[in-house]
Amino acid sequence: METKNRTIFFEVCNLSISFGGLDALNDISFEVHKGEIFSIIGPNGAGKTTLFNCINGIYKPDGGHIIFKGQKIQGKRPDYVARLGIGRTFQNIELFTHMSTMENLMLGRHRYIKAGLLRGAIMWAKRSFAGREEVAHRRKVEEIIDFLDLQSVRNKFVGSLPYGTQKQVELGRALAMEPELLLLDEPCSGMNSEEKQDMIFWIKDIQDALGITILLIEHDMKMVMDISNRILVINFGKIVTEGSPEEVQKHPEVLRAYLGEQDNLENIA
Amino acid sequence: MDMKRDYYEDVRLFGSKVVLFWFLVLIAFLGFFPFLFRNYYVYLANYMAINVLVAIGLNLLVGYTGQISLGHAGFFAIGAYGTITLMTSAHLPFLVALVLAAIGAALLGFLLGLPALRLEGPYLSIATLGFGLTITQVIGRIGFFGGRQGLHAPELTIFSWHLDSDRDFYYLLITITVILTLVARNLVKTKVGRAFIAIRDADIAAETLGVNIMLYKTLAFAVSAFYTGLAGGLYAFVLRFIEPQIFSLLMSIIFLAMVVVGGLGSLFGSIAGACLLSWLDLELRNILSIPYLGGWLEALSKSYFSITGVSNIQLIIYGSIMVSIMLFEPLGIYGIWIRTKLYWKTWPF
Numbered sequence: 266m267e268t269k270n271r272t273i274f275f276e277v278c279n280l281s282i283s284f285g286g287l288d289a290l291n292d293i294s295f296e297v298h299k300g301e302i303f304s305i306i307g308p309n310g311a312g313k314t315t316l317f318n319c320i321n322g323i324y325k326p327d328g329g330h331i332i333f334k335g336q337k338i339q340g341k342r343p344d345y346v347a348r349l350g351i352g353r354t355f356q357n358i359e360l361f362t363h364m365s366t367m368e369n370l371m372l373g374r375h376r377y378i379k380a381g382l383l384r385g386a387i388m389w390a391k392r393s394f395a396g397r398e399e400v401a402h403r404r405k406v407e408e409i410i411d412f413l414d415l416q417s418v419r420n421k422f423v424g425s426l427p428y429g430t431q432k433q434v435e436l437g438r439a440l441a442m443e444p445e446l447l448l449l450d451e452p453c454s455g456m457n458s459e460e461k462q463d464m465i466f467w468i469k470d471i472q473d474a475l476g477i478t479i480l481l482i483e484h485d486m487k488m489v490m491d492i493s494n495r496i497l498v499i500n501f502g503k504i505v506t507e508g509s510p511e512e513v514q515k516h517p518e519v520l521r522a523y524l525g526e527q528d529n530l531e532n533i534a
Numbered sequence: 535m536d537m538k539r540d541y542y543e544d545v546r547l548f549g550s551k552v553v554l555f556w557f558l559v560l561i562a563f564l565g566f567f568p569f570l571f572r573n574y575y576v577y578l579a580n581y582m583a584i585n586v587l588v589a590i591g592l593n594l595l596v597g598y599t600g601q602i603s604l605g606h607a608g609f610f611a612i613g614a615y616g617t618i619t620l621m622t623s624a625h626l627p628f629l630v631a632l633v634l635a636a637i638g639a640a641l642l643g644f645l646l647g648l649p650a651l652r653l654e655g656p657y658l659s660i661a662t663l664g665f666g667l668t669i670t671q672v673i674g675r676i677g678f679f680g681g682r683q684g685l686h687a688p689e690l691t692i693f694s695w696h697l698d699s700d701r702d703f704y705y706l707l708i709t710i711t712v713i714l715t716l717v718a719r720n721l722v723k724t725k726v727g728r729a730f731i732a733i734r735d736a737d738i739a740a741e742t743l744g745v746n747i748m749l750y751k752t753l754a755f756a757v758s759a760f761y762t763g764l765a766g767g768l769y770a771f772v773l774r775f776i777e778p779q780i781f782s783l784l785m786s787i788i789f790l791a792m793v794v795v796g797g798l799g800s801l802f803g804s805i806a807g808a809c810l811l812s813w814l815d816l817e818l819r820n821i822l823s824i825p826y827l828g829g830w831l832e833a834l835s836k837s838y839f840s841i842t843g844v845s846n847i848q849l850i851i852y853g854s855i856m857v858s859i860m861l862f863e864p865l866g867i868y869g870i871w872i873r874t875k876l877y878w879k880t881w882p883f
Contacts, residue, residue: 321742322741323738323741323742342741342746343738343741343742344741344742344743344744344745344746344747346742347741347742347743347744348744352742352743353742355738355739359736359738359739360735360736360739361731361732361735361736361739361740362735362736363731363734363735363799364728364731364732364735367544368728368731371728372728372729372732372740372743372745373743375725375728375729375743375744375745376743376744378724378725380724380725381725381726382721382726382753382757385720385721385724385725385726385727386717386720386721387717387720388545388547388720388723388724389547390542390545390546390547391542395720395724396542396545399541399544399545399723399724400541400542400544400545403541403544403545404541438739438743439743442743442744
């Protein structure tokens with residue numbers, strides 16, 4: 266195998282975590298190649314979001330490794346993991362509701378902004394380092410606003426935006442940190458079909474134009490089969506199977522555990 | 535819709551020329567204030583300016599970062615005692631002593647911020663309450679700090695400027711307050727302030743964007759304590775005499791009331807809240823000397839409200855004003871301001 270010698274982009278090895286005797290994740294291992302869309306599917310409560318939380322450092326796994334660009338990241342603090350270049354959106358929107366879209370996205374720039382307490386305190390528009398830096402990062406954020414068509418809500422408080430737009434802002438915020446690996450937790454949940462189409466378009470664009478590797482959790486099977494390079498199926502915290510969309514669709518256990526009856530499969534295909 | 539043409543509009547200290555104009559009008563008014571009003575009002579303005587500093591500091595913590603504190607009288611005391619003892623014992627000049635005392639308060643604020651990493655809401659309020667109560671007890675026991683007898687403030691000289699009247703002190707105080715208000719405005723518009731608000735609104739999301747919660751929560755406590763400590767150091771020279779009893783639990787709660795009545799998460803609100811409650815505090819003491827009404831209020835208070843026979847109608851009015859503001863506008867004075875602005879913008883619709 267030619268993969269032996271290169272450094273692995275992202276890898277999860279024998280990851281396990283349990284909450285009070287319940288094995289939320291049990292011996293999960295997989296590898297994500299740079300530049301691909303890797304989807305994780307499974308029924309509700311399968312442990313998908315728990316897996317994301319372990320990667321982010323929100324949960325400390327009981328055992329196993331998570332390796333990102335040759336560095337072990339399991340058990341590290343979330344902000345440390347974020348600074349390495351792993352971005353994230355949430356299943357239940359976690360926006361800063363009392364800030365505008367622009368300010369929300371500016372938080373994505375947090376790790377790049379150098380002016381802290383003292384230089385920020387003496388900010389004096391163009392005459393100060395902090396002022397020039399703020400403007401430079403606002404220009405960068407503007408690119409993302411253009412990319413996601415958020416111009417009309419740039420200065421609106423995100424708390425008052427429609428649900429689909431909020432999901433978009435959340436994606437923008439994660440993109441603003443220019444991650445190398447992006448974790449998307451159900452980016453299309455609760456969206457209408459038009460919004461879904463837009464979101465699928467952006468996700469593909471993020472992969473193609475920005476070259477960001479994507480780890481995706483999604484329940485919409487059509488979408489998952491459509492855009493994923495590879496798919497991991499988990500149930501009850503264990504791996505069911507892993508492979509290309511075509512392979513996964515044919516796997517008998519997937520049909521039983523997740524897709525259900527035979528006639529459902531016909532709908533998907 | 536207003537179109538942004540230039541990002542410097544977001545970053546500028548004053549959003550527009552109109553705001554800058556009104557700011558300059560305010561500065562001019564503040565500059566002539568001592569010549570226009572009698573000495574009592576200059577004293578009142580000094581008292582207000584100090585409370586504005588505390589309210590802004592506390593709002594950065596409570597309103598912006600979402601961490602509660604019932605112990606800010608403790609930082610206020612550290613600022614006051616620190617400044618005086620550094621001047622009398624270490625013979626440091628006033629401004630150096632003031633800043634060092636405020637930094638001392640900030641360091642203690644940082645330490646108090648550590649339990650805040652694990653505590654939230656009511657639990658944190660009790661932890662900070664304990665801090666506030668302990669500080670005054672400890673200071674009261676230490677002879678070096680004058681113990682129960684208190685301390686007298688030394689003569690105040692900055693270089694060759696002798697500040698021996700309320701009016702002199704007013705100019706020093708207003709300068710510091712205006713500068714620190716603008717600094718706070720800058721802070722909430724830049725990286726640190728955004729991180730504070732992010733922690734308040736969605737702390738987990740903030741972490742996954744690279745915000746170090748431990749750092750910024752403790753930093754919020756330190757910055758807040760710095761403002762409060764500085765205000766405490768200045769307050770010592772307004773009173774000219776300090777004793778531990780001044781820095782009571784009630785003081786901490788009044789500080790918090792200023793922030794809440796003014797409007798959480800708004801600097802304008804902090805200024806308004808601090809000014810209103812300071813004004814009420816001093817002005818209501820004179821309520822009994824109003825002709826006719828004063829006598830009637832005193833009689834009412836003595837026959838219906840007071841337990842000890844001492845008139846307490848001032849406190850009752852003070853409390854009812856606070857209750858009514860919160861009842862009619864939960865966002866405080868800031869909320870009233872927003873509604874008024876909206877009303878005039880959309881008038882006559």
